Amino acid sequence: MAEGDRPESHDFDVAIVGGGPAGATVGTLLRKYAPRLRVVILEKEGFPREHVGESQLPLISTILDEMGVWNQVEAADFPIKLGATYTWGRDPTPWDFNFIPPEKFEITPRPAKFEGQRRYTAFQVDRAVYDDILLRHAAGMGCQVRQNTLVRDVKRTGDRIDGLTLADGSTVTARYYIDASGNVGLIRRAMGVGIDSNERLRNVSFWDYWENAEWAETIGIGGTRVQVRSLPYGWIWFIPLGPTRTSIGLVCHGEHYKSMGLTPEQLYRRALADETFIAGLIANATPEGRVRTTKDWSYVADRLYGENWFLVGEAAGFADPILAAGLTLAHAGARDAAYTILELDRGEHPRQWLLDRFNEKNRESVEHHIKFAIYWYSANGLQTDLNDFCKNLAASAGLRLNARDAFRWISQGAFTTELLGNPSIGFFDLTSIHDLANRFAENGRRHEWLIHGHSVFQLNVHGATQGYVGDLKNGRIHRVPCLFKGKNKLPLHEFFGLAVDVLRQTSDAERFMQLAMNAVSMIFPPEHARFAMSRVVEALEAMALDGWVICRHDRKRPPLLMEREAETIRRK
Structure with a gap:
């Protein structure tokens, strides 16, 4: 327990800002391993709500199993991700990356248990459904979940948070605070924590959702690969989210997008027409017709903890989506924060070692993925309109x-x-x-x-x-x-x-x-x-x-x- 803190002097033991996957993971694991803890999750929106970032990596499945929510996620019948197909590098010939060889993927009925081959696969998730499952599960584990609850202000004394002021004027106090608010970084900004942003790796994304697009391929029952297809000016993702719904998006460099003089809708339509393989998959499909946009600026926070607070998920950092690591970093960092709080309360390890370990491990994870993304972009000779950008990116990184x-x-x-x-x-x-x-x-x-x-x-x-x-x-x-x-x-x-x-x-x-x-x-x-x-x-x-x-x-x-x-x- 934090020095000088008495449980009865606070409303909660842990207050989590943000009810997305990172916030739900922290809350669930705290309650799983320490049911006595009073945990509140403050979410500004009402779930279910839409969110981008649908492609997962196998590590998440292990964490979902630990959280006790694997069965609920598997029952949602999301496509099983066995890997990805790329057109990337010096050769336009498509190539596959497989989590497990497709010929070894056994045909088994769904929903399945987390065992055997499913330990090495991932999901492609509709975030409105997925995030709602996780937040409901956190509530079922005993977290107090408050949706449509906006945090207006962070009260602080030095590097210590004294409380959170809500939109209705009330205050929430806790022994520990978690910033899982996404790239808004509500606590991060309030505590004056800067970010280290790679100025050359500042991409933007444009996407829409489609009904009845064909899958590029079906492997076994419910198995497939995401598609990553290079264009001269960026790359397209194609991610089936269910039997009929597919996420299709374009990523390109922000400065190059500005120079093209096109609206998001115009550029999006051009990209789909230019990528003939994807165009074939959507020939008989219908878009929702609302092109969304977001910044994909890669960054990592200068530090991930303070006297009584932690940063997780995109509040801690973000790595470019080319490696589909966003949700993995969010779940893993959130799990780490929960474990760190549990050990701080036990008092069996040196406090500073626990904090430094959390900070170094999770900052390094984001930094490694950013570095890997730099390599991917620098090495993609198929993005011919971005040759100068790729060369400058490599040179600035000493690559x-x-x-x-x-x-x-x-x-x-x-x-x-x-x-x-x-x-x-x-x-x-x-x-x-x-x-x-x-x-x-x-x-x-x-x-x-x-x-x-x-x-x-x-x-x-x-x-x-x-x-x-x-x-x-x-x-x-x-x-x-x-x-x-x-x-x-x-x-x-x-x-x-x-x-x-x-x-x-x-x-x-x-x-x-x-x-x-x-x-x-x-x-x-x-x-x-x-x-x-x-x-x-x-x-x-x-x-x-x-x-x-x-x-x-x-x-x-x-x-x-x-x-x-x-x-x-x-x-x-």
Whole structure:
């Protein structure tokens, strides 16, 4: 419990501004793990209400299951997202990114349980329905939900919030406050927190909803991929939200949009006519006829916490929609805020460690996704009207687009911190990032793995200090040992921990693979051993990229040869 606070001296333990997915996630998890807590959610609108941002990533499904709301979301019969189809890069040929290979997606009836293949899929959601399900669930968990309730003012003393003044003149007080108000950032602005915005990554979106558009493809029962299609001046999304309703939008750079001299409706209609594949899907469809617009400016808040408040969702930051990470960042950051408050109340971990961990982890997550988005735009040779923009974007970020340099630029510090113990960024594992770097390379030359062709891998922890990172499970934050060297982190956990343990026994490549396979076979069932072993090798590569492993070739020893390509990325 916060020092000097008594529960009876406040109206609530936690006051949440905003009832979208981030706010509902915080409230639900607080009540799940600490039912005694008095939680209020203040939402300015009445639900259901429309909202953009419909495409999810698989991590959200895990959080929905933890919240206890998976069954309700699955029962809504949203399309199952198995990945995405892109026209992007140097070649106009469409290519697929799959969460799981489509031929391995089993035909099973719906609604289904959160098990088996559904652990690796995501949803494409109608936000009016989805957000309402989550907010109702939060209420069912015991949160006091007040819709149509506008917060007019934030009362503060220094960096501490004293209360929230509502539109009716009343005041709500709490021990902790959560800003889940979206890009409005009501508490963020009131507390004087600035943002770090990439001035060159300032896009705008235009979209409408369509009835009876054809799906680009149907996989199994209810499965499909979203479509991401490049145009010379931007890109189009095509996201089925149900049997008949589809979200179709255009994203382009804000300055280029201004220079075109078109209204949003004119540009939207032009884009749909220019993209012939999408035009075919909507030939017999009907639009609602109201083109919406919004800014897609990527940013991250300078800090995500204060004396008694936290920022989550778009109040904390926003990464360009090309990676469909918005909802994932919102759910994950909100979960983290709930866990942090629970641990602050328990008082078992140092308060400042908890706050710094929350701030660093979630700011880094947004920053990594922004960085990845910069790479995507810089590497898209199909946006011919934006060549200067793409070149300037790459130059301003210090990005060179040959495969080797691009991969190193993307991966710096990202693979060891994004998903604890697992080498990945967003929904791309390290192998997929390698393949993307080769696909997008300017000169067409392939980039080999850093560990490829080497026979000696020497663990390099000289100068490192030991500290801790957090592992969030079952309502608790467990402190996990971690090595720190400059800005680089090496969590001694899961696949990274396994790789470090083996490297402490041997530096020989062949022996490393033998010992790692032995360890994997003791931890994982046979059907998962191959996947787990590939993650260990990816962890080794990530460690080499960050300097935790020194690679050498000894002619007397057999080298490690990397010939595996991502199973997740395929040409059409």
